[in-house]
Amino acid sequence: MSFESKLKAGVSRYGFLCLGLDTELEKLPAPLAKSPDSILNFNLEMIEAASAHVAAFKPNLAFYEALGSVGWEILKKTCEAIPKEKIIILDGKRGDIGNSARLYAKAMFEELGGDAVTVNPYLGADSLVPFMENPEKGVYLLCLTSNPGASSFQLFPLADPLYLRVARKANEWNQHRNIGLVVGATHPQPLAAARQAAPELPFLIPGVGAQGGSLWDTVHYGTGGGKIPTLVNLSRSVLYASSGNDYKERAEEELVKIKTEIERLLTRKVPQ
Amino acid sequence: MSFESKLKAGVSRYGFLCLGLDTELEKLPAPLAKSPDSILNFNLEMIEAASAHVAAFKPNLAFYEALGSVGWEILKKTCEAIPKEKIIILDGKRGDIGNSARLYAKAMFEELGGDAVTVNPYLGADSLVPFMENPEKGVYLLCLTSNPGASSFQLFPLADPLYLRVARKANEWNQHRNIGLVVGATHPQPLAAARQAAPELPFLIPGVGAQGGSLWDTVHYGTGGGKIPTLVNLSRSVLYASSGNDYKERAEEELVKIKTEIERLLTRKVPQ
Numbered sequence: 001m002s003f004e005s006k007l008k009a010g011v012s013r014y015g016f017l018c019l020g021l022d023t024e025l026e027k028l029p030a031p032l033a034k035s036p037d038s039i040l041n042f043n044l045e046m047i048e049a050a051s052a053h054v055a056a057f058k059p060n061l062a063f064y065e066a067l068g069s070v071g072w073e074i075l076k077k078t079c080e081a082i083p084k085e086k087i088i089i090l091d092g093k094r095g096d097i098g099n100s101a102r103l104y105a106k107a108m109f110e111e112l113g114g115d116a117v118t119v120n121p122y123l124g125a126d127s128l129v130p131f132m133e134n135p136e137k138g139v140y141l142l143c144l145t146s147n148p149g150a151s152s153f154q155l156f157p158l159a160d161p162l163y164l165r166v167a168r169k170a171n172e173w174n175q176h177r178n179i180g181l182v183v184g185a186t187h188p189q190p191l192a193a194a195r196q197a198a199p200e201l202p203f204l205i206p207g208v209g210a211q212g213g214s215l216w217d218t219v220h221y222g223t224g225g226g227k228i229p230t231l232v233n234l235s236r237s238v239l240y241a242s243s244g245n246d247y248k249e250r251a252e253e254e255l256v257k258i259k260t261e262i263e264r265l266l267t268r269k270v271p272q
Numbered sequence: 273m274s275f276e277s278k279l280k281a282g283v284s285r286y287g288f289l290c291l292g293l294d295t296e297l298e299k300l301p302a303p304l305a306k307s308p309d310s311i312l313n314f315n316l317e318m319i320e321a322a323s324a325h326v327a328a329f330k331p332n333l334a335f336y337e338a339l340g341s342v343g344w345e346i347l348k349k350t351c352e353a354i355p356k357e358k359i360i361i362l363d364g365k366r367g368d369i370g371n372s373a374r375l376y377a378k379a380m381f382e383e384l385g386g387d388a389v390t391v392n393p394y395l396g397a398d399s400l401v402p403f404m405e406n407p408e409k410g411v412y413l414l415c416l417t418s419n420p421g422a423s424s425f426q427l428f429p430l431a432d433p434l435y436l437r438v439a440r441k442a443n444e445w446n447q448h449r450n451i452g453l454v455v456g457a458t459h460p461q462p463l464a465a466a467r468q469a470a471p472e473l474p475f476l477i478p479g480v481g482a483q484g485g486s487l488w489d490t491v492h493y494g495t496g497g498g499k500i501p502t503l504v505n506l507s508r509s510v511l512y513a514s515s516g517n518d519y520k521e522r523a524e525e526e527l528v529k530i531k532t533e534i535e536r537l538l539t540r541k542v543p544q
Contacts (some may be wrong), residue, residue, distance in 0.1 A: 024371065062372035065379040068348065069341040076340065095392055096365050097419040099296065100334035107337040120367055122394045122414060124421025142394060147369040149396025152441060153434065162425065162434065169424060 003116060003138035003178040007202060010055035010087050011229040015259050016219075018056035018089065018204070020235030021046065021078060022063050027240050029247040036070050043078045046239060049248045053255040056087035056231050058204075079113050087115045087231075089204065093142060095120035097127050105130040109137050116140060118182055118204070121166050128173065135176040138202075143167050143194055146184025146207030155190060163190060167197035180204055183222070185213025185232075195221040203230040208258070209237030215258070219265040226266045234258060275388060275410035275450040279474060282327035282359050283501040287531050288491075290328035290361065290476070292507030293318065293350060294335050299512050301519040308342050315350040318511060321520045325527040328359035328503050330476075351385050359387045359503075361476065365414060367392035369399050377402040381409050388412060390454055390476070393438050400445065407448040410474075415439050415466055418456025418479030427462060435462060439469035452476055455494070457485025457504075467493040475502040480530070481509030487530070491537040498538045506530060 023039050023046075032038040047057065059078060064071035082088050090112055094104040101123075108114045108131075116138030119131055131139045144154055144163040154163040170179050180202040183194045195203075203222045207213035215232075222230045234255065242250035295311050295318075304310040319329065331350060336343035354360050362384055366376040373395075380386045380403075388410030391403055403411045416426055416435040426435040442451050452474040455466045466475075477494045479485035487504075494502045506527065514522035 022371070024375075060368070060372050062366075062368055062375040062379070066375035066383060068379070068383045069344040072341040072344055093368050093392070093395075094334075094365070095367075096332070096334055097417060097421070099294070100332050103296075103334040103338040107334070107340070111338060111340045120365070120392045120394050122392050122425060123365075123417050123419060124424030124426065126419050126421040127417075128421075145369060145395050145399075147395060147398050149369070149398040149400075152396030153394060153437065154396065156437065158430070165425065165428065 002135045004135075006115060007055075007087060007138065007229045010085060011231070014053065014055040016223055016230060016232045016262055017054040017255060017259055018058050018087075018231040018233045019046065019050045019054045019238060019255070020091070020206070020233050021057055021059040021239075022235045023239065024063055029240070029243045029245075031245050036067055036074060040074045040077055043074070044081050045248050046251060047078075047081055049252040050238070050255055051083055051086070053252070053259055054086070056089055057082050058089040058091050058233055061090060061092040076112055087138070088113065089116045089118065089138070089140065089231075090114035091118045093118050093120050095123045095127055097123055101127050102130040109134070116180075118142060121169070125173065132173060132176060132179060135178050138178045138180060140180040140182050140204045141166060141170050143170070143181040144183045144187060144190050146186040146211050146213060150184070150187065155187070164193060164197045167194045167201075170201060171198050174201065182206065185215070185218045185222070186211055188214050188217040191217050192221045195224065199224075200228065202228060204233060205230060206233045208232055209234040215261060216265055219262055223266075232258075232262065274407045276407075278387060279327075279359055279410065279501045282357060283503070286325065286327040288495055288502060288504045288534055289326040289527060289531055290330050290359075290503040290505045291318065291322045291326045291510060291527070292363070292478070292505050293329055293331040293511075294507045295511065296335055301512070301515045301517075303517050308339055308346060312346045312349055315346070316353050317520050318523060319350075319353055321524040322510070322527055323355055323358070325524070325531055326358070328361055329354050330361040330363050330505055333362060333364040348384055359410070360385065361388045361390065361410070361412065362386035363390045365390050365392050367395045367399055369395055373399050374402040381406070390414065393441070397445065404445060404448065404451060407450050410450045410452060412452040412454050412476045413438060413442050415442070415453040416455045416459060416462050418458040418483050418485060422456070422459065427459070436465060436469045439466045439473075442473060443470050446473065454478065457487070457490045457494070458483055460486050460489040463489050464493045467496065471496075472500065474500060476505060477502060478505045480504055481506040487533060488537055491534055495538075504530075504534065
């Protein structure tokens with residue numbers, strides 16, 4: 001199945017949410033033992049709690065890499081436990097050239113079994129080809145990230161700022177209809193401009209939960225009023241919704257709350 | 273010891289070369305069995321062959337990641353086998369925000385024991401802080417990469433092109449004197465411009481061997497005529513100098529050949 005079809009089917013059935021599996025030992029709820037095994041068990045519980053409410057799961061590779069080879073085993077087992085109809089986005093923000101890019105694509109799509117990746121566009125066209133060439137796999141290019149440092153280069157004031165050139169290039173490279181953009185919810189005006197530069201590309205939108213980005217802008221510009229299979233990522237606000245025994249229930253509640261809010265916003269025409 | 277001191281001492285004693293440990297199963301010399309164990313053994317032989325001739329070793333993480341957790345074990349053992357006075361540059365080109373950046377830094381510096389990393393500057397200032405904040409660890413920012421895709425964004429024609437803004441920002445961020453730039457040898461004029469924008473930063477220069485970059489420009493602009501502790505990376509041209517039984521001797525010969533050529537160029541004033 002093409003990535004485009006899998007993404008559309010997932011969003012149409014489960015809605016716009018994606019759960020980021022950014023699982024950190026130090027932040028696990030108090031009842032869990034502080035051991036690597038707990039990370040895997042916690043991930044399995046989160047996958048169970050979220051599966052009725054999300055179209056995608058997005059493990060950030062940094063959280064696993066910091067544990068060395070044990071972390072890679074946990075990541076692999078986590079990916080294996082995600083239901084097949086869900087989109088697995090491996091959030092590694094990789095970017096390299098030639099054989100290195102080809103081997104990163106192999107690591108993400110074959111070794112770990114991801115459906116999609118996040119990649120860094122800085123190295124340009126040929127660095128992205130190994131990720132983009134298979135229509136069954138999706139590629140989200142970093143466009144506008146949700147952190148303050150986005151101002152260093154992405155938003156640096158130019159007549160045609162870098163993040164908009166990335167958005168237009170992504171459009172141009174989208175021959176297999178498997179390219180999307182990472183656009184943070186913390187910059188509302190640029191989010192609107194990115195949607196204008198890439199009217200049909202699926203966005204992957206971080207920054208809504210713990211980072212405080214606007215859900216209205218996310219829904220309005222990100223999903224194009226509900227028409228574009230964009231994914232809205234939540235991580236910490238769900239994973240660590242409770243530090244007590246009720247962490248699984250509270251995680252599910254948090255997802256349902258945001259999902260309901262998105263649905264409510266989609267039925268409105270203008271922001272309050 | 274500060275990264276600056278270690279780098280200066282290494283280059284002063286062993287010269288400007290860095291060996292890239294981009295070891296690929298399919299490319300191992302014919303006498304070696306095609307198994308992951310052979311990758312580690314080959315790396316150990318290359319470290320032995322190169323140690324008298326290089327200041328640094330640079331494993332590219334893609335080559336290990338493609339093998340999953342086994343690859344991470346090989347990478348860790350490879351790093352452990354590198355003599356302590358050498359600079360270990362972990363070439364992962366990572367770049368992420370907040371906790372993710374902090375955990376990537378932990379993976380590179382603590383879990384794998386690197387002295388330095390390559391990072392992607394696209395996410396800006398705060399994404400780089402976790403790598404830059406320890407003066408004992410070095411950070412090479414991607415500035416101008418050696419691939420054709422450098423033209424997509426880095427070299428995109430602007431009055432002030434992106435790669436030069438990165439070079440100047442790196443200068444500005446270099447409070448711990450532990451920042452360097454990755455500048456490919458395949459673009460001679462921009463290499464000169466990057467040196468002008470960052471007159472004293474150590475460069476890490478790929479593209480000289482198999483990619484055909486100019487050794488004269490590398491020596492002249494990269495090392496500032498021998499004064500700046502820049503590293504010139506060779507990978508494939510050394511690792512795969514022979515596919516027969518003499519691969520170790522031929523690798524050493526290739527390093528000595530380029531090292532001698534660099535020394536010869538350093539005694540000249542103008543290019544031929």
